[in-house]
Amino acid sequence: MDLSKTEFRVSAHITAGYDVKEIASKFHRSYHTVASQIKTIRLKNKLKNLAEISREFVLEFGDPRHYIAMVFLIIQVGLFFNIEDDEYKRTRKTKIARTKIASKKHNG
Incomplete structure (x- = not known):
């Protein structure tokens, strides 16, 4: 996956089961900012939805809980x-x- 640092963090939290509002709250960002970052992740990596983001993240980086910890x-x-x-x-x-x-x- 081709990700910036912020996109990596967002992808890790998506994979860990957080929804967009929770991620926005956790990073002190607007809901729309996080939604835009997710859209960018999908476009850069030719993915269709959050499930595909999660699948690709796990295949490439492993369990996101280790990253978050x-x-x-x-x-x-x-x-x-x-x-x-x-x-x-x-x-x-x-x-x-x-x-x-x-x-x-x-x-x-």
Whole structure:
């Protein structure tokens, strides 16, 4: 299947059994945006309906529940590391400020 990142996510959720309204709500998108993405998926891959999208997705990528669980895990890990990055940045700024103060005392 020829899919963009967003089309891949939409296809995975279709295959997992979500309807268009649920997908739109989950991605914070308009119903019409998701419907348009589904239409694009169908046209790009010469598919007729949602069942064919699901069939092709499973044949090419496997069970979508694994993908959805992995995305959830990546988001959780990303949130953890962003917190760590912010602490690192604060610590680094503090060290730089202390170094500048120390060098002023030493030079002046």
